[in-house]
Amino acid sequence: MNSSTVPSELVSRLRDARAVAVITGAGMSAESGVPTFRDASAGLWAKLNPQDIASPEGWARDKSLVWAWYEWRRGLVSQAQPNAGHYAIARLSASLQQLSGHATPVTVITQNVDDLHERGGLSGALHVHGSLFAPRCAACDQATVFTPPPPTEPVERITPPRCTRCGGFIRPGVVWFGENLDFRLVGQAVNTVRLSDVLLVVGTSGVVRPVSDLPTLARESGAWVCEINPIASAISPVAHLCWRASAALALPALLQSLSEAKGGP
Ligand code: APR
Numbered sequence: 001m002n003s004s005t006v007p008s009e010l011v012s013r014l015r016d017a018r019a020v021a022v023i024t025g026a027g028m029s030a031e032s033g034v035p036t037f038r039d040a041s042a043g044l045w046a047k048l049n050p051q052d053i054a055s056p057e058g059w060a061r062d063k064s065l066v067w068a069w070y071e072w073r074r075g076l077v078s079q080a081q082p083n084a085g086h087y088a089i090a091r092l093s094a095s096l097q098q099l100s101g102h103a104t105p106v107t108v109i110t111q112n113v114d115d116l117h118e119r120g121g122l123s124g125a126l127h128v129h130g131s132l133f134a135p136r137c138a139a140c141d142q143a144t145v146f147t148p149p150p151p152t153e154p155v156e157r158i159t160p161p162r163c164t165r166c167g168g169f170i171r172p173g174v175v176w177f178g179e180n181l182d183f184r185l186v187g188q189a190v191n192t193v194r195l196s197d198v199l200l201v202v203g204t205s206g207v208v209r210p211v212s213d214l215p216t217l218a219r220e221s222g223a224w225v226c227e228i229n230p231i232a233s234a235i236s237p238v239a240h241l242c243w244r245a246s247a248a249l250a251l252p253a254l255l256q257s258l259s260e261a262k263g264g265p
Contacts, residue, residue: 003230003245006257010241013198013224014254015099015261021196022089023214024110024117024247027203027229031248032080032116038205055177059138063169064157070172071158074132075150077114085202085247086120088255095258107192111204111211113174126192128185128211130174139168186210193218199225203247206234215239 014020026036037045052058052065059066089108096104108125110117113132117125136143142165151158160169175181189211193199199218206212215225215238227239228250236242243250 003243004249004253006250006253007226007241007243010226010243010254011257011261013226014096014104014258017096017100017104017197018102019192019196020092020096020104020106020198020200021192021218021223022092022106022108022200022202023193023204023211024089024108024112024202025204025206025211026112028085028110028247029077029080029083029112029114029116030203031083031085031246032114034077034080034114034116036203038207050177054174056179059171059176062157063171064159067160067170067172068151068155068158070132070174071150072154073113075152077116077132078150079152080114080116082116082120083248085249085251086116086122088251089117089202090121091255092251095255099258099262107196109189109192109211109214111208126185126189128175128181128189130172132172132174134173135170136173137163137166137168138171139163140166142166143173144170181210189214190217193223194221196221196223199223200228201225201235201239202228202251204229204233204235206238 030036035042035044037043040046053069093104093106108117108122110125110127111129113129115133140163142163163170193214196218199215201215212234215235219225219238225239227235227242228245228247230244230246
């Protein structure tokens with residue numbers, strides 16, 4: 001299928017849907033210039049060992065290395081802009097309401113720790129892997145606020161700030177390998193996919209649980225599952241339809257097709 005061709009079944013499934021879920025991964029932000037994790041050459045995990053950087057063990061071994069890496073990523077994301085795909089997802093619910101005449105909630109479950117969905121106009125995204133912008137104390141868990149501007153270039157080590165309440169080290173507000181996700185957010189994500197008629201899975205390799213389990217759960221619960229990803233992923237076998245296109249190309253094209261479908265049969 002030509003990547004810019006919007007699959008007609010996707011349009012008709014969305015037109016009939018009463019509730020839509022969207023799962024996003026690093027590919028969602030790739031066209032904003034934020035690197036993915038598992039791209040063979042440019043992916044973050046192609047150059048770094050995740051256990052050194054994104055695990056409680058890595059943090060225990062070298063806090064300054066871990067903090068500097070997340071600060072660099074905060075800087076990168078702060079300079080990035082939402083892409084056309086982020087804007088399209090933010091407008092999807094309104095677009096579906098115009099098409100079908102009934103309210104169609106669209107709930108986004110994102111693994112991304114950036115804020116590009118929000119800056120693209122979306123509210124209520126479930127950030128199941130946390131946020132680069134929500135640091136907290138590693139000892140007493142108190143949320144804190146950043147004041148220093150993040151570095152614009154990679155820096156090897158930055159000593160993490162201290163908690164104003166207990167003096168503990170401030171850690172990134174993200175979920176690391178080996179850590180539990182916030183059970184309330186996971187519960188909301190599970191309910192969302194179980195109640196959805198259509199699930200779009202955009203830009204994830206689908207290898208990190210529990211999010212990687214959600215497309216199967218959605219399908220078992222009766223949802224129609226569509227993957228949007230330029231290359232095959234672990235999600236592809238679960239999807240009813242795989243649209244081989246990038247997020248910034250596919251999602252605005254989808255919105256355009258939905259607006260053209262209004263008034264159609
Ligand atoms: N549009 C859509 N998809 C894209 C694009 C794009 N422009 N560019 C790349 N992709 C796809 C890739 O083909 C790949 O399938 O995005 C996916 C990115 O996969 P990963 O790098 O593995 O990212 P993700 O699935 O979000 O990783 C899950 O792993 O280490 C972690 O916590 C981190 O949240 C992350 C989790």
